[in-house]
Amino acid sequence: MNIGRIGLAALGAFVTFFILGGAIFGVLPSLREEFLKYPALFRDQQGQISHMPVGMGAMFLSMLALATLYAMTYRGKLGISDGALSGARFGALISIFAIGAFVVHNYVNLNIGLKLTVFAAGLALVSWTITGIVIGIIYRPS
Numbered sequence: 001m002n003i004g005r006i007g008l009a010a011l012g013a014f015v016t017f018f019i020l021g022g023a024i025f026g027v028l029p030s031l032r033e034e035f036l037k038y039p040a041l042f043r044d045q046q047g048q049i050s051h052m053p054v055g056m057g058a059m060f061l062s063m064l065a066l067a068t069l070y071a072m073t074y075r076g077k078l079g080i081s082d083g084a085l086s087g088a089r090f091g092a093l094i095s096i097f098a099i100g101a102f103v104v105h106n107y108v109n110l111n112i113g114l115k116l117t118v119f120a121a122g123l124a125l126v127s128w129t130i131t132g133i134v135i136g137i138i139y140r141p142s
Contacts, residue, residue, distance in 0.1 A: 001071045002140060009067040009138040014060050016134045020127045031123075034116045041110060063131075066094065070135050087136015088129055095128035 025032055035042050043051065070090050099121045107117040 001068070005139050006064070006067045006071050009070070009135045010060065010063040012134045012138045013063040013067060013131045014056075017059065017063070017127060017131050018056075020130060021123075024123060024127070028119075031119050034113075034119055038110075038112055038116070041112065066090075066131075067135050067139060070132070071139055074139065083136040083139065084133050085136070087133040087139075089132070090136060091129040091132015092125070094132060095125045098124045098128055 103117060103120045103124055
């Protein structure tokens with residue numbers, strides 16, 4: 001495994017994930033409105049901003065874990081297109097895990113609607129797949 005590339009892939013994934021999140025919420029104002037329907041569950045904007053450093057630190061550690069898992073399972077060649085394809089497969093698998101373990105789990109346990117659950121599942125599928133592609137393009141074995 002190439003430790004430097006794992007770190008670089010984690011950083012790229014971290015930046016990508018936050019850019020995607022901001023872009024998706026900017027393009028889909030109805031998604032923000034859906035979250036606002038549940039003020040007892042979700043922090044307001046100021047509350048989210050005040051907790052952002054903890055969330056960003058945790059997300060970076062998560063991206064390090066994902067980049068390490070990718071590096072441990074990488075079996076492709078060195079080409080960018082191969083890295084993108086294997087990264088997309090990896091990201092899609094991570095999205096399936098996230099949808100089952102978090103999105104649907106939250107739908108079962110929290111008093112949220114199906115519309116928010118479907119939004120969250122779509123967001124997970126898109127964001128984790130693209131994040132996986134970025135990891136796949138950046139990571140190179142040693």
